[in-house]
Amino acid sequence: DTAVSQTPKYLVTQMGNDKSIKCEQNLGHDTMYWYKQDSKKFLKIMFSYNNKELIINETVPNRFSPKSPDKAHLNLHINSLELGDSAVYFCASSQETDLYLVYFGAGTRLSVL
Amino acid sequence: ELKVEQNPLFLSMQEGKNYTIYCNYSTTSDRLYWYRQDPGKSLESLFVLLSNGAVKQEGRLMASLDTKARLSTLHITAxxxxxxxxxxxxxxxxxxxxxxxTGTRLKVLA
Structure with a gap:
């Protein structure tokens, strides 16, 4: 029973397309995140949501639009994809009562051609 | 803004040897975490260190925190x-x- 699940696992698309990544957590956590990991393994926070409210928007281009319909879901929509968007995108969640340990999903490997 | 630096970036070591990975951070952090990522996989949490002098051990890995020096170490034994x-x-x-x-890529050679 996967704690943080994201789909799809792989996404290959052309420049200029729009795509979405879905994320769901069944841990009952209040906080969810999107992280981007580039080809050098550098991991950078993109967004943090707490109880469906946007808390952190880390200077991400507005082509990226997260949406949290409820506490258990945080989806990421990307418009007008660019080559530089190619990366692995990790959804994650955490909870104050669990020492804010971050639980990561399996990642979505996005390749923009 | 907090900056976190690790060294070394790459580490190749023989089985049975000991080594330490260093993590320096630039400003106060309430907690310090260590995660592991296998190739092509997600990240899993290893340790959370909450206070100065905290030490956590799991198997061959031991993490410690010195908040005054803004330094955490991950020591690998054997x-x-x-x-x-x-x-x-x-x-x-x-x-x-x-x-x-930045991550430390560890390769343990047989």
């Missing part, structure tokens, strides 16, 4: 091949904002 992975430390830069270090 390395085995299964420990080959990328190790990340992370600190908090405000609530719900975790800053990850």
């Amino acid at each position: 390395a085995v091949h299964d420990l080959s992975a990328t190790y990340f430390c992370a600190g908090e830069s405000g609530t719900y904002k975790y800053i990850f270090g």
Whole structure:
């Protein structure tokens, strides 16, 4: 029973397309995140949501639009994809009562051609 | 803004040897975390260190925290091949904002 699940696992698309990544957590956590990991393994926070409210928007281009319909879901929509968007995108969640340990999903490997 | 630096970036070591990965951070962080990432996989949490002098151990890995020096270490004892992975430390830069270090790619050679 996967704690943080994201789909799809792989996404290959052309420049200029729009795509979405879905994320769901069944841990009952209040906080969810999107992280981007580039080809050098550098991991950078993109967004943090707490109880469906946007808390952190880390200077991400507005082509990226997260949406949290409820506490258990945080989806990421990307418009007008660019080559530089190619990366692995990790959804994650955490909870104050669990020492804010971050639980990561399996990642979505996005390749923009 | 918090900056987190790890060294070394790459580490190749023989089985049975000991080594330490260092994590320096630039400003106060309430907590310091260590994560492991296997190639092509997600990250899993290893340790969370809450206070100065904290030490946590799990198997061949031991993490410690010196908040005065703004330094955390991950010590590997008698390395085995299964420990080959990328190790990340992370600190908090405000609530719900975790800053990850550059990662240390560890390869344990038989």
